[in-house]
Amino acid sequence: MSEDLSYPIGPWVEPSEVSPAAIGAAISRIAALPAAFRAAVEPLTDAQLDTPYRPGGWSVRQLAHHLPDSHLNAYVRIKLALSEDAPTIRPYDQEAWAELPDSVETPVRISLDLLTALHARWVVLLRAMSPEQWSRQYHHPETGTQRLDTVILHYAWHGDHHLAHVTRLLDRMGWW
Numbered sequence: 692m693s694e695d696l697s698y699p700i701g702p703w704v705e706p707s708e709v710s711p712a713a714i715g716a717a718i719s720r721i722a723a724l725p726a727a728f729r730a731a732v733e734p735l736t737d738a739q740l741d742t743p744y745r746p747g748g749w750s751v752r753q754l755a756h757h758l759p760d761s762h763l764n765a766y767v768r769i770k771l772a773l774s775e776d777a778p779t780i781r782p783y784d785q786e787a788w789a790e791l792p793d794s795v796e797t798p799v800r801i802s803l804d805l806l807t808a809l810h811a812r813w814v815v816l817l818r819a820m821s822p823e824q825w826s827r828q829y830h831h832p833e834t835g836t837q838r839l840d841t842v843i844l845h846y847a848w849h850g851d852h853h854l855a856h857v858t859r860l861l862d863r864m865g866w867w
Contacts, residue, residue: 696745699855703848709840714825717847722814724850725807728758731857732799739866740799744856751860753789754853755799759806760788765846766813772829772839773820779830817843 695701706713732740732755740752749757764783771778788794825840861867 696748696856696859698852699859700848700851703845703852705841706844709825709838709844711822713844714840717844718814718817720847720851721810721817721843724758724854725803725810728755728806728850728854728857729803731854731861733803735799735866739864742860742864744860748856749789750795751857752799753794754856756794756797756802757785757789758850758853759802759809760794761785761849762806762813762846763809765842766809766816768829769813769816769839769842772827773816773824777828777830777836779832782831782833 732751735751740755741750743750744754768780771780820839825838825843827839828836829839829842830836
């Protein structure tokens with residue numbers, strides 16, 4: 692773990708090659724994330740939920756809503772890549788989404804439930820994918836062509852990254 696409050700597990704580094712074992716490990720991390728995130732966030736008070744995980748960062752509440760927002764987009768993008776030939780996906784402004792009323796006012800249990808349900812479906816899809824399907828791609832207008840094997844490693848990192856934001860805050864504040 693890094694002492695960097697922005698990247699507590701280190702920044703995302705795209706691998707040059709992706710093995711079946713790495714894909715399996717990423718799927719396992721995606722499967723485990725909702726329970727781990729819930730365990731870290733659910734006991735918090737409203738004041739704790741509204742605490743930024745770092746100076747200038749989102750609140751824990753915003754992170755709790757951001758994860759299903761982001762992972763729902765990833766799930767849809769993967770389904771598009773599996774059902775269309777290299778589709779161009781639509782990006783979204785995650786910073787603007789984090790400031791919308793549903794991200795700053797909604798009880799976190801709603802997004803924790805959404806994350807749990809979303810990941811349950813997502814993991815079923817991911818575990819059923821064939822080796823050929825992992826090489827399918829989509830085009831992101833801002834970052835270029837993305838292969839699904841790399842995408843899934845990135846989203847496993849993404850979940851771990853935000854979970855570490857919360858758990859590091861809990862450690863620093865003595866909220867465990």
